[in-house]
Amino acid sequence: MTYCVAIKVNEGLICLSDTRTNAGLDNISRFKKMFTWTVPGERAITLMTAGNLAITQAVMSLLQENIDKPENGLETLYSAPSMFRVAEIVGDAMRIVQDRYGPGLAARGEASDSTIICAGQRAGGPLRLFLVYSAGNFIEATDDSPFFQIGEHKYGKPILDRVITPEVPLADATTAALLSMDSTLRSNLSVGMPLDISVLRKDTYAFETEERIGTDNGRFQALSQRWSDALREAFVTIPQVIG
Amino acid sequence: MTYCVAIKVNEGLICLSDTRTNAGLDNISRFKKMFTWTVPGERAITLMTAGNLAITQAVMSLLQENIDKPENGLETLYSAPSMFRVAEIVGDAMRIVQDRYGPGLAARGEASDSTIICAGQRAGGPLRLFLVYSAGNFIEATDDSPFFQIGEHKYGKPILDRVITPEVPLADATTAALLSMDSTLRSNLSVGMPLDISVLRKDTYAFETEERIGTDNGRFQALSQRWSDALREAFVTIPQVIG
Numbered sequence: 350m351t352y353c354v355a356i357k358v359n360e361g362l363i364c365l366s367d368t369r370t371n372a373g374l375d376n377i378s379r380f381k382k383m384f385t386w387t388v389p390g391e392r393a394i395t396l397m398t399a400g401n402l403a404i405t406q407a408v409m410s411l412l413q414e415n416i417d418k419p420e421n422g423l424e425t426l427y428s429a430p431s432m433f434r435v436a437e438i439v440g441d442a443m444r445i446v447q448d449r450y451g452p453g454l455a456a457r458g459e460a461s462d463s464t465i466i467c468a469g470q471r472a473g474g475p476l477r478l479f480l481v482y483s484a485g486n487f488i489e490a491t492d493d494s495p496f497f498q499i500g501e502h503k504y505g506k507p508i509l510d511r512v513i514t515p516e517v518p519l520a521d522a523t524t525a526a527l528l529s530m531d532s533t534l535r536s537n538l539s540v541g542m543p544l545d546i547s548v549l550r551k552d553t554y555a556f557e558t559e560e561r562i563g564t565d566n567g568r569f570q571a572l573s574q575r576w577s578d579a580l581r582e583a584f585v586t587i588p589q590v591i592g
Numbered sequence: 593m594t595y596c597v598a599i600k601v602n603e604g605l606i607c608l609s610d611t612r613t614n615a616g617l618d619n620i621s622r623f624k625k626m627f628t629w630t631v632p633g634e635r636a637i638t639l640m641t642a643g644n645l646a647i648t649q650a651v652m653s654l655l656q657e658n659i660d661k662p663e664n665g666l667e668t669l670y671s672a673p674s675m676f677r678v679a680e681i682v683g684d685a686m687r688i689v690q691d692r693y694g695p696g697l698a699a700r701g702e703a704s705d706s707t708i709i710c711a712g713q714r715a716g717g718p719l720r721l722f723l724v725y726s727a728g729n730f731i732e733a734t735d736d737s738p739f740f741q742i743g744e745h746k747y748g749k750p751i752l753d754r755v756i757t758p759e760v761p762l763a764d765a766t767t768a769a770l771l772s773m774d775s776t777l778r779s780n781l782s783v784g785m786p787l788d789i790s791v792l793r794k795d796t797y798a799f800e801t802e803e804r805i806g807t808d809n810g811r812f813q814a815l816s817q818r819w820s821d822a823l824r825e826a827f828v829t830i831p832q833v834i835g
Contacts, residue, residue, distance in 0.1 A: 503746030507775035511820050512827070524830050532750035546834060558834045568833045577754050579826035584755070587767050587818055590811045591789065591801045 350539030351382060351500030353397040354509070354526050355466045357478040357490050360519035361550040361557070362468050364395040365526045367500075367534070369541030370402050383545040384409055386416075386426045389555045392471040394426055394435060395547045399499035400463030400483070401454070407446040408465065412439065432477035436467045440485035447483055464499045469549065476551055498529075504536045505529030523548055523558075524572070531573045544569075593782030594625060594743030596640040597752070597769050598709045600721040600733050603762035604793040604800070605711050607638040608769045610743075610777070612784030613645050626788040627652055629659075629669045632798045635714040637669055637678060638790045642742035643706030643726070644697070650689045651708065655682065675720035679710045683728035690726055707742045712792065719794055741772075747779045748772030766791055766801075767815070774816045787812075 353366040366382040380402060386394045396412075398405035416425045429435045447461055454461040465481040478490035480497045490497055492515045498506065505528075512525045526546075533540045548558040562569050596609040609625040623645060629637045639655075641648035659668045672678045690704055697704040710722040710730070721733035723740045733740055735758045741749065748771075755768045769789075776783045791801040805812050 501746075503744075503779070504750050506779045507747050507750070508823070510779050511823055520832060520835065521827055523834065524827060524832070527833055528830070536746070536749045536753050548834065560834060562833065566833070568831060571831050572833050575830050576826065579829055580751070580754055583819065583822035583826055584764055584767060586822055587771070588811060588814050589763060589767070590770055590805065590809070590815050591766065591791065591803065592763065 350537065351399040352498070352502065352505065352530060352533045352537075352540040353382060353399055353466055353500055354496060354498045354502075354505060354529055355395075355397065355468050355478055355490075356496040356509070356513055356522045356526055357468070357476055357515070358495060358513070358517050358519060358522045359515045359551070361548060362395070362470070362476055362478060363519070363523050363526045364397055364466065364468055364547045365530055366397045366545050367530065367540045368543055368545065369539060371539055377541075379541075381545065383547065385547055385556065385559060387555055388427060390472070391554055392427075392469065393549050393554050393556055394432075394467070394469035395549070396439065397466040397499065398463065399465075401459075401461050404446055404450060404461050404463040405465065407450070408439070408442045408463070411442045411446065430471075431474050432467075432469055432471055432479075435469065435471075436477075436479040436481060436487050436489075439465055439467050440481050440487055443481055443483065444485035447485070466497050466499055470551065470554060472554055476549070501533055501537050501540050504533040508532060519548065519550060527569065527572055528576055531569075531576065593780065594642040595741070595745065595748060595773060595776045595780075595783040596625060596642055596709055596743055597739060597741045597745075597748060597772055598638075598640065598711050598721055598733075599739040599752070599756055599765045599769055600711070600719055600758070601738060601756070601760050601762060601765045602758050602794070604791065605638070605713070605719055605721060606762070606766050606769045607640055607709065607711055607790045608773055609640045609788050610773065610783045611786055611788065612782060614782055620784075622784075624788065626790065628790055628799065628802060630798055631670060633715070634797055635670075635712065636792050636797050636799055637675075637710070637712035638792070639682065640709040640742065641706065642708075644702075644704050647689055647693060647704055647706045648708065650693070651682070651685045651706070654685045654689065673714075674717050675710075675712055675714055675722075678712065678714075679720075679722040679724060679730050679732075682708055682710050683724050683730055686724055686726065687728035690728070709740050709742055713794065713797060715797055719792070744776055744780050744783050747776040751775060762791065762793060770812065770815055771819055774812075774819065
């Protein structure tokens with residue numbers, strides 16, 4: 350399984366993914382699910398993937414191949430004039446790959462379902478956050494729904510539902526994303542460390558943070574521990590409902 | 593959908609269920625999913641159900657019918673000599689009902705899957721908490737795994753994973769159950785108010801609390817609000833992981 354979360358607040362965008370994949374319970378691997386493309390000062394784009402790994406890897410390879418072969422004359426993540434067009438290009442690549450492998454997978458009773466979170470900003474345009482479905486269609490985050498989750502999303506949703514609004518500072522939204530991930534890691538073995546995180550502050554067109562958080566990351570361990578302590582402390586302040 | 597949670601701590605047992613059922617998104621109803629049987633001073637038993645409503649209602653009716661017709665001479669929830677035997681009786685009723693309707697449902701491509709939480713204490717025995725599956729088999733909660741959830745369990749699991757151990761006082765475990773439910777209610781429309789709760793203190797053989805919590809319950813509203821506030825306050829104390 351997988352857990353990826355992307356949050357868009359007024360100050361910027363946070364993308365966070367785990368790295369665990371599994372084909373059955375006894376076949377667990379580590380694969381990167383976050384990919385970034387940057388033209389410093391002009392655009393910064395993050396994609397995160399969930400679902401059938403062969404499908405999403407093929408989509409990523411197709412997108413990269415079009416960048417690597419400018420002689421093909423195809424529009425790419427680097428040349429698209431807007432984030433909306435970037436989402437369309439990702440959706441087109443998804444449709445091409447689904448058309449190629451979807452019927453064969455369906456005939457074998459296997460799922461080709463995949464989703465891709467597409468987030469970023471291009472100079473002259475706003476921060477945008479999209480969720481691309483298996484059919485290549487997509488939806489966009491709004492002030493009413495400022496975050497998207499893909500994969501094993503339920504464990505980490507309550508903390509986001511309570512905390513995230515567009516007004517939340519970027520640093521606090523980053524903490525919320527990490528707590529959402531930590532809750533998921535603790536409750537579901539199919540989501541695992543290390544994590545990849547990218548943070549894009551509005552109108553900077555370059556990632557403020559782009560790093561891997563490993564199991565030995567003392568600051569992440571401290572966050573997890575401090576949150577457990579804070580929850581237990583908060584208990585004391587909760588009024589009794591019964592009795 | 594449904595969300596029911598049962599927690600066994602050293603001081604006692606808490607059972608909490610919602611009341612929403614749905615056949616599709618546009619067919620939502622309210623059904624009780626918690627049922628209790630008490631012989632004051634001798635035994636107190638709570639069952640909670642999830643899954644195919646026709647199946648679980650038939651199981652409950654069968655269990656009650658055997659109680660109402662002592663002339664049948666069958667062992668019942670009131671006459672069973674132990675909580676282990678109570679769980680077997682519930683499992684037997686599940687098997688009878690599954691045998692009757694399971695094949696017909698399967699032929700129509702419909703699920704007969706159902707689960708029942710069975711909790712309580714009988715004089716002379718310990719507090720026990722069981723989870724009965726569709727096949728009538730069951731598992732028992734232990735100190736390592738002191739709670740069971742059925743139905744839409746993922747949203748409310750992280751708070752339990754962080755907080756619940758057998759040493760937690762009964763009042764705090766009750767708060768944890770209610771917070772787990774509140775998180776689920778906020779994040780999933782298929783789980784809905786009102787709630788049913790039963791609290792059984794160890795060696796009392798009568799429910800300390802057995803009540804319905806409605807949407808107009810000011811104390812539950814206060815718990816939900818206070819918890820949101822506490823989470824936001826806790827944020828301030830969380831160390832930054834990046835930056």
